[in-house]
Amino acid sequence: MITKQINNPLHVWGHYGALIVLALVTLAPIWIMVVTGFKDDVLVQQKEPVWFFFVPTLENYEYIMTRGKFDRYLWNSVIVGVWATFLTLLFGGLCAYALARTEFRGRVLVANSTLLVRMVPPAVLAVPAFAMVIKFSLDADLAVLIFFYTALNLPFAIWLLFGFYKQIPVELEEAAIVDGATPLQVFFRVLLPLMKSGYAVAGIFTFRIAWNEFILALLLTGRTSRTLPVGAAGFITDTGVEWGRIMAMGTLIVIPPLLFTFFAARQIIAGMTAGAVKG
Amino acid sequence: MTDIPAHGTPTALKRPRDLSALVPYFFILPAVAIMLAGLVYPVIQAFYLSFYDWKIGTDFQDAPYVGLRHFTRMLTDENVWESIWVTLRFGFWTISIEMFLGVSLALLLEKPIRGASVFRTIFILPLMVSPVVVGLIWRYLFDARIGWINYYLGLIGIEPQVWLGDADLAFFAIVFTDIWQWTPFIFIIVIAGLQALPSEVLEASKIDGANWWQHILFVKLPMIRSILMIALLMRLIDVFRALEVMYILTGGGPGRSTELLSLHIYNRAFDTQQLGYASAISVLLIVIVTLLSLGILRMGNPMKDKSDI
Structure with a gap:
């Protein structure tokens, strides 16, 4: 039938x-x-x-590239995106490994709390983040943004990588340990190579959020540390509503996420559906 | 897995001097520290700030302690209740339409076909586009003067509308934008769920003579019930978290007709400059989102699965 x-x-x-x-x-x-x-x-x-x-x-693109501070915004976005992704993968990977592979007091507590803080709304972070910047007199610096984006992305990355670690048979590590490898060697030599696609998915999601995020970036950046989305939104008020330029800017912002989508659609879908289908 | 204990007894592992027992803590330490400082501490800080009347531009040291006054004020604050009402209405319309469209399309189109991956790639594009850009695109399309939507409606004899300048039309606009962006998400996860169903059960129901409708209503939908519930809860949480698209598209206006709770908090804090009061409202938002998250956790914590050691 x-x-x-x-x-x-x-x-x-x-x-x-x-x-x-x-x-x-x-x-x-x-x-x-x-x-x-x-x-x-x-x-x-x-x-x-x-x-x-x-x-x-190309006049809209010419205007953006020459008159606006496009190069500055682009550079800021790249720095923030790359650092947030790197830190998230490094620390999130270690944490996911420990949760998936070792037994320790407080493991379930850490796992549950990680899932719970995953949904903290950006609007809730806005005021305290603003207050923290004032309180600890942090400059409107890219490092602040990198820090918050890492924190925002860690829960999802840990949870995703946890699932990937679980799929790798424990016997592989046990064999390495019998051969005399230290835990760190097991992690870097045995597991990491098998985790490539897991890290790719987590990396794409982290970079996408860091690249696209707007509200915290708007609050926590100054004139020289603006990222691309903040710059694009600025076009509405800065120059009246110049749709040609706004849309050119939008197109440029969308290029990296679009490239990811075309090259890694399968992994992205795996990441999106993992939560609903596995749970 | 760890070093072989000196005397071969398992209790040796529990001695505090056994460093290998500490290794997991070194592994989780950086991530846990960053999440504590960047997520948990701000939430605690929001609680703390909600007891003070702090205005932007003033020193926090000078901010008067107001106790629970912000919370009592919130209870009778029409604007807060209105934004909750807008959020619930927005959630109701977007989620029910997205679920209906997404699930029906998935049921109709679940069979694997050639080229399915191309279509799937296209369907995830709206989710990858920056919310700011989504807001900008639709602000252009809904523009009263040069917007494409008014032009095409004009072709079928509908007068041009000031979409973003009228309370009901602006609400319709944000609902419409959300449906464009999120229906594909529901579609994709429901398809993934349907294709993961064990084929024996589906075959059995066919052999038992169930017709198409019975097959869907009594076999397929119940089997993907948990996916549907999780998708529903995830979308509901998103509705309470959302503010970027609305910030660009309408700014919450006209009036407060499209001001979702998150956007209301943001506007309170940085537009009317009441940081303390905005924190009090965000405590309410934390409670709502935490309850919804607990709902998802109850549906099944993926980090505590049965295959676990």
């Missing part, structure tokens, strides 16, 4: 038709952003939408 349905050409076409419609609905707003970034102001202000055929211009 099932095979019949799949071979029925009507069903197959209906199936593809539905998926194509859904895909177009999903893609349309992103596509509109991309094309609007390449339109000149006359075309942007025109009421009749143009989807495909027009003479593209």
Whole structure:
């Protein structure tokens, strides 16, 4: 019965038709952003939408790159994203390993609390983070942002990596220990190579959040430490509403997450579904 | 797993001088310290600040202690209740529509087909785009003068609307944006759940002569019940956490018609500059989110699974 349905050409076409419609609905707003970034102001202000055929211009990109502080924002975003990801993977990986592989007093407590703090809303962090910066007279520095992004991402990373560690047979480590390896050697020589895809998923999720985050970045950065999303939002007030430039900026911000999606869609979906399907 | 105890007795492991017993603590220490300092300490700090009337730009030392006054004020503060009401309405409409669309589409399209991975890649794109950018895109599309939505509605004879300037229309706009962004998420996790179902059970129900509707209502949906519950709770928590898209799209306005609880806290703190009062409201938000998180934990803690040692 099932095979019949799949071979029925009507069903197959209906199936593809539905998926194509859904895909177009999903893609349309992103596509509109991309094309609007390449339109000149006359075309942007025109009421009749143009989807495909027009003479593209780079003037919006030129404006962003030369007049704005795009290079500064980009550099800040890269620094914050890379450091937050590195620290999250390093410390989160160690913690997940200990939770998955060793027995110690307080293990269940740590595991449960980790899951509980995973959902702390950014709005709750906003005021205390602001207060902490004043209290400890921290400068509006990228390090503060890196610290908070690491804290925000650790629970999810630990939980994800825990699942990956659980899938590796314990016998591999036991064999290494019999051969005289120390715990650190077991971790770095035996487990890490097998954990590549787990770390890739956790890394993508961490980098994405650090790269995209807006509210804490808005609060905790100064004029020189702004990240890209803060810079993009600034376009609304700084220059009136210049849609061409805003959309060009949006396109640039979206490039890294988009690349991740195309190259690692399977891993991203694995990360997203892990929580719901395994639980 | 650890060093062989000197006398071969298991109790040797428990001696405090046995350093190998401390190794796990060294492993968890950095992560736990960062989470304590960056997540737990701020939450405690929010509790603490809620007892003071601290305004932006003033020294915290000068902020008067007000005891529980912020909390009693909150109980009768129409604006707080309104933002909770907006959040619940927003959650109701977005989650029910997203669940309905996501689950129906998943049931219709679950069969593995050629090219499924291409479609899946496309469907996760809205989740990867920065919330700020999502807000900007839709602010442009909903623009009253040059927005694409008004243009196409005009083609079928609907007058141009000031989408983001009218309370009901702005609410519709944030719901619509959320549905665009999150329906694919429900779709993908439900599909993953359906495809993970044991085929024997599904076959058995077919052989027993269940028709298509019975098959879905009495076999498939009950089997993915826990996935649906977790997806529902996750989305509900997201609704209470969300503020970035709304911040860009409407700023919470017009009036307070799209001011979700998180955005309300933010606006209270940094727009009307009442840091202490905003902290008191965020204590309420922590309680709500913690209760919902406990709900997810009860559904099954993945770190405590049965395969565990």
